[in-house]
Amino acid sequence: xxxxxxxxxxSVLITGGTGSFGKTMLRDLLDKGCPEVRILSRDEEKQxxxxxxxxxxxxxxxxxxxxxxxxxxxxMSGVDCVFxxxxxxxxxxxxxxxxxxxxxxILGSExxxxxxxxxxxxxxxxxxxxxxVLPVNTMGMSKAMMEKLAQAQARAIGSDAVTxxxxxxxxxxxxxxxxxxxxxxxxxKAGEPITVTEPKMTRFLMPLRDSVAxxxxxxxxxxxxxxxxxxxxxxxxxxxxxxxxxxxxVPNHPVEEIGWRHAxxxxxxxATAQELTQxxxxxxxxxxxMDERDLNYKAYFSEGEHETVHHEDYHSHNTQRLNxxxxxxxxxxxxxxxxxxxxxxxxx
Numbered sequence: 246x247x248x249x250x251x252x253x254x255x256s257v258l259i260t261g262g263t264g265s266f267g268k269t270m271l272r273d274l275l276d277k278g279c280p281e282v283r284i285l286s287r288d289e290e291k292q293x294x295x296x297x298x299x300x301x302x303x304x305x306x307x308x309x310x311x312x313x314x315x316x317x318x319x320x321m322s323g324v325d326c327v328f329x330x331x332x333x334x335x336x337x338x339x340x341x342x343x344x345x346x347x348x349x350x351i352l353g354s355e356x357x358x359x360x361x362x363x364x365x366x367x368x369x370x371x372x373x374x375x376x377x378v379l380p381v382n383t384m385g386m387s388k389a390m391m392e393k394l395a396q397a398q399a400r401a402i403g404s405d406a407v408t409x410x411x412x413x414x415x416x417x418x419x420x421x422x423x424x425x426x427x428x429x430x431x432x433x434k435a436g437e438p439i440t441v442t443e444p445k446m447t448r449f450l451m452p453l454r455d456s457v458a459x460x461x462x463x464x465x466x467x468x469x470x471x472x473x474x475x476x477x478x479x480x481x482x483x484x485x486x487x488x489x490x491x492x493x494x495v496p497n498h499p500v501e502e503i504g505w506r507h508a509x510x511x512x513x514x515x516a517t518a519q520e521l522t523q524x525x526x527x528x529x530x531x532x533x534x535m536d537e538r539d540l541n542y543k544a545y546f547s548e549g550e551h552e553t554v555h556h557e558d559y560h561s562h563n564t565q566r567l568n569x570x571x572x573x574x575x576x577x578x579x580x581x582x583x584x585x586x587x588x589x590x591x592x593x
Contacts, residue, residue: 251325255367256281258324260311260357261331263291265421266372269453270328270460275301285309285320286331311353317360327369328460329357332388335423336376339384340507350387351394358398358410365407370463371395373414373472375449375513375561382508392472396535399470411467413459414474416449416513416561420581429486430585433493438501444483447512447561450572451477452579462530470535474515479561480572488572492582493589514560521556531559 257274259267262284274282281303286292287310296306309316311331321327332350333339339346354371361369373392376385392412399410420426432439459475467473480488490498516524516531525532557563567575576582 251367255279255325256283256323258283258285258320258327260285260327260329262286263288263295264330265453266330266418266456267328268295270330270457271295271299271304273457273461275303279303281305283307283320283324285311285316311357312348314356314360317356318364321360321364321366324361324364325367326464327357327361327366328464329354329369329371331357332372332391334374334384336382336384336509337507339387340382343383343387346383346387350384351390354391355394358395362398362402362406362408362410367407368409368464368467369395369411370460370467371410371412372460373412375414375416375515376510377414378514378517379558381510396470396472399535400537400539402469404469406469409467409469411463411470412472413456413463414472414515415451415456415459416477416479416515417451418456419450419452419575420579421453425482425485426489426576426582429489430493430582433489433495433498434585434589438499439486439489440501440503441482441486442503442505442509443511444481444486444502445511446482446509447479447566448482448485449477449479449513449515449561449564450485450567450575451475452575459530462527466527466532468534470537472520472533472535474531474533474559476529476531476564477515478565478567478571478575479512480567484567484569484572487569488576491569492573492576492586512560512562514558515564516559518556518558521559 257279259270261267262271263286271282283305285307289308292306307320311317333346358369373388377388377392380386380389395410395412429439455475463473486500490496520533523534
């Protein structure tokens with residue numbers, strides 16, 4: 246187990262470090278006194294913007310692509326810990342360009358994990374998504390394969406290895422790039438109809454701060470091949486829209502139902518019933534243990550579990566359901582929404 250004290254003396258790599266999660270994680274690490282944070286991404290414009298606005302001596306920037314093993318090798322040397330966040334995350338773009346999702350989310354992740362093991366990195370935490378559970382779209386399928394790659398590598402190197410490979414899985418991160426909350430706010434401010442697919446859809450709601458806390462939890466407590474999820478509340482899309490309309494005091498703003506997008510679900514699942522049978526309840530988190538069996542199944546034909554604990558899938562339809570007031574309170578806890586409301590009220 247790695248401690249937070251070690252983070253304060255570690256060199257940390259964040260792949261996809263200019264994204265919403267990466268930037269939040271970066272600031273959190275710097276606040277904790279991390280002496281070196283390396284940012285690997287392929288978008289030089291976002292890197293330049295981050296570098297010029299942050300201006301911190303402990304941050305080093307690397308232009309590269311996780312699809313290219315050489316890029317990964319160059320940045321990995323001397324690193325103690327890796328937070329692997331680089332991915333193609335948009336469901337529609339992955340759906341129409343599935344091979345690109347394969348190259349980034351699967352083959353790119355393989356590059357990161359194998360390079361970390363080769364370089365004796367102490368801990369690799371790979372970021373996954375609820376869409377990887379019972380996946381129906383390319384993005385979810387590619388993330389599910391990333392989880393399988395991580396566990397296969399963890400199983401191969403064993404519990405005594407220098408490197409610990411673990412994963413985290415979470416639902417919608419509120420106000421992250423490409424998510425619906427900033428889209429709905431832009432539509433409100435532009436006077437355009439809010440575009441909703443299916444009002445009855447439910448989604449987990451997780452602030453960025455909770456996603457960062459989840460990754461820290463994995464870093465601190467992971468054993469080889471562990472997967473962690475954070476328990477989270479959910480709401481319907483209808484209640485999310487209503488909450489925003491009330492916060493911005495535009496109750497009569499038009500809402501347009503545009504129908505289901507490609508490969509969308511009515512609700513998302515964070516853990517299956519089968520996974521929960523091999524999980525540990527850690528309060529705010531579940532630890533899902535890796536199945537350590539190999540291809541030799543002979544030993545398991547004659548013996549097995551005689552008692553089975555019955556669970557149901559943990560999904561956004563059966564978790565804590567926030568009402569409109571609950572969603573408003575959660576939205577008001579987000580600095581980004583506070584800033585949007587302040588600017589909106591200043592113009593009123």
